[in-house]
Amino acid sequence: MNLIDIKNVYKIYNEGLDSEVRALNGVSLQIDRKEFVAIIGASGSGKSTLMNVIGCLDIPTYGEYALDGEEITELTDRELSRIRNKEIGFIFQGFNLIEDLTALENVELPLIYRGTRPSERRGLAERALEKVGLADRMQHHPKEMSGGQQQRVAIARALACKPPIILADEPTGNLDSRTSADVMALLREMHSEGSTVILITHDDGIAASAERVVRIKDGQIIADSASHTGEETP
Amino acid sequence: MRLIQSFRIAFKAILAKKGRSFLTMLGIIIGVAAVIILVSLVQGYRDQMMDYWAKQGENKIQIDYYLWGSSKSLDEELYTYCQSLDEYIEGVTPSASIWGGNISHGTKRLQDSQVFLGSDQYSICSGFVLASGRDLSYVDVKNANRVCVLGDYAKEKLFNYQDPIGKNILIKGERFTVIGVYKPLYGTDEGNGNDEWMHQYYDGAVVVPYTVKRILEPSMQINAFIVKAKDKESTTKAISYLGNWFSARISQDNGYYDVSSSNTYIDSTNEETRMLKIVLGGIAGIALLVGGIGIMNIMLVTVKERTREIGIRKSIGAERRTIVGQFLIESSVLSFVGGLIGIAVGALGTVVLGKVLFNMTLYPSMGIGLGAAGVSVLIGIIFGAYPAIRASGLQPVDALRGE
Structure with a gap:
């Protein structure tokens, strides 16, 4: 069974109106455990929509999406929250840190929602921040940090929960080339430690880090380096 | 466990946004304090007046009469008449x-x-x-x-x-x-x-x-007398008897007379302070309303910012009820603390202003204060939780966009 099994998924805005937009127009995609996949496409190609669907941040208009065998479209808000909390670690282009909380508190947040005990939680968060090289920035607020540092806090937040899937949406989009290299190195490390990493990007250079590259254009997959057809997985 | 977590998150959020938290409370503080101070001052003034009248004696009838160009006195007759009213009257004395x-x-x-x-x-x-x-x-x-x-x-x-x-x-x-x-x-x-x-x-x-x-x-x-009646009802009766008695003896041509009681003053003082209370209470109510609208504004202005925050929280696994719980606790705590500070400021203001303005020791009207605090707390909770209730129902991706 595939970890991610997307079958003929559509995401349609303003359906039936003149302004109808098909952000996803019949996408099928299978991703296995421990893969490192890059989804590449130009701006407006539907790659971010695809990521939102994969990450359970959005519900497809039509189609089926099974994550680890569970049909996402049939889950309650509570069950979706649990999946976002336990199964998926997000790394966003805009970092999406909570401005009013310190780096440590931001990293602790998903663990709080999971119900981890405070002592254990603090340890996990500190270790995650140490891992991304921010041991000396734990009590800083996002505003006091550079973009690269903020992105590393976001990565630590994703890491701390040890989720099986890491979803990175243009993680280097707001960073310079040197800090980008650091971030990519962290993603590769997570992959080598056993996480499934899905990277969304418009940059072929960044995508080259991945084992498998999926190209998306106008809401449809136009190329897949693994040539998975969805029929079976080796 | 979950509740403790919600409290923890809410307190973190309050402390993290000190400026906004303070502004939110300020509206409630001013509103509640204004209501308490204004109503208490009027109440204190009234109590003071009532105390004065009580010491002057309730149910006291004052009689003044005068006969033009006549040395004839009605004193003896009046006394005798008052004796006959002993059903209503406790005593009579000259007031001179x-x-x-x-x-x-x-x-x-x-x-x-x-x-x-x-x-x-x-x-x-x-x-x-x-x-x-x-x-x-x-x-x-x-x-x-x-x-x-x-x-x-x-x-x-x-x-x-x-x-x-x-x-x-x-x-x-x-x-x-x-x-x-x-x-x-x-x-x-x-x-x-x-x-x-x-x-x-x-x-x-x-x-x-x-x-x-x-x-x-x-x-x-x-030509002035004080009659002490037995009670309020007797006062009214005695006044009407005495009035009749005088009207039979004194007309506009040969003199004047006046029969009145301090009860009349007490009633008018009561009425006067009741009106003052309504007017000032109304003004204070407006202050509270403006304070409430202030809270509402701050809460609504930050909906966008908070919607994004809710999006972030949802994307890392917060459940809807956890988020609503957090915001409810956050706004309740803010409003309660604001209400309590408002009550304290109002009580202190009442005592200080009472001393400074009227040289009186006034006590704050706590009933009114609690009512005002209750209203503002309600406003705070409703408008504080509103963004959360709305935004937490969105798909995380829509909330993240901040609308």
């Missing part, structure tokens, strides 16, 4: 005073004294209670005995701490024997400036049988 000059006992003097001409029912009508000795008697009045009863202040001035009973004092050169002393009508222990003056005036009284006026002030006419 003469300037006593310097009343003296040995070397001690009571300066600028007022000598009150009273009947044997003077103390009943004036609210005085005997402290020692005896009161004026019917015989004293009938025989125009040269006796007097002293108020507390007069006794202090003339006798200090000596026992004055049986001693003599000089009033306008005439010798009078002190037969009794009244308890103070106005205490001085509160150090209240107003009461101090009242104490000197009312408790500086020297009361003599009204019949001795022929010795002290022969030319004087007594």
Whole structure:
């Protein structure tokens, strides 16, 4: 069974109106455990929509999406929250840190929602921040940090929960080339430690880090380096 | 467990946004404090007035009459008539005073004294209670005995701490024997400036049988009386009887008369302060409303910012009810703390303003304060939780966009 099994998924805005937009127009995609996949496409190609669907941040208009065998479209808000909390670690282009909380508190947040005990939680968060090289920035607020540092806090937040899937949406989009290299190195490390990493990007250079590259254009997959057809997985 | 977590998250959020938290509370603080202060000041003023009237004596009827160009007096007739109204009336006394000059006992003097001409029912009508000795008697009045009863202040001035009973004092050169002393009508222990003056005036009284006026002030006419009625109802009845009695004897051609009671003043004071309370309470209510709208504004302005925050929280696994819980707790805590500070500020403001403006010790009206606090807390909770309830229902991706 595939970890991610997307079958003929559509995401349609303003359906039936003149302004109808098909952000996803019949996408099928299978991703296995421990893969490192890059989804590449130009701006407006539907790659971010695809990521939102994969990450359970959005519900497809039509189609089926099974994550680890569970049909996402049939889950309650509570069950979706649990999946976002336990199964998926997000790394966003805009970092999406909570401005009013310190780096440590931001990293602790998903663990709080999971119900981890405070002592254990603090340890996990500190270790995650140490891992991304921010041991000396734990009590800083996002505003006091550079973009690269903020992105590393976001990565630590994703890491701390040890989720099986890491979803990175243009993680280097707001960073310079040197800090980008650091971030990519962290993603590769997570992959080598056993996480499934899905990277969304418009940059072929960044995508080259991945084992498998999926190209998306106008809401449809136009190329897949693994040539998975969805029929079976080796 | 989950609740403790929600509290923890809410407190973190409040402390993290100190400026916004303070502004949110400020509206509630000002509103609640304004309501408490204004209503308490009016209430305090009313209580003070009521206290004054109560000491002046409730159910007291004041009678003034005058007959033009006639030396004829209705006094005897009036007395007799009042006796016949004993179903409603407890006592009647002339209400007249003469300037006593310097009343003296040995070397001690009571300066600028007022000598009150009273009947044997003077103390009943004036609210005085005997402290020692005896009161004026019917015989004293009938025989125009040269006796007097002293108020507390007069006794202090003339006798200090000596026992004055049986001693003599000089009033306008005439010798009078002190037969009794009244308890103070106005205490001085509160150090209240107003009461101090009242104490000197009312408790500086020297009361003599009204019949001795022929010795002290022969030319004087007594044309004012005080009648003490038994209760409120009796007061009304007695006023109407007395009014009828006078109208049968005095018309516009030969004089005038006036029969009124302090109950009328009490009623009008009550009415007056009731109106003041409504008006000022209304103004304070508007202050509270504006405060509430302020809270509402701050909460709504931050909806966008908070919607994004909710998006972030959802994307890392917060459940809807956890988020709503967090925001509910956050706004409840803010509003409650604001309400409590408002009550404290209002209470303090009432006491301070009462002293500064009216030289009175006022007590804040807590019922009103709690009501005002309740309303503002409700506003705070509703508008604080509103963004959360709305945004947490969105798909995380829509919330992240911040709408």
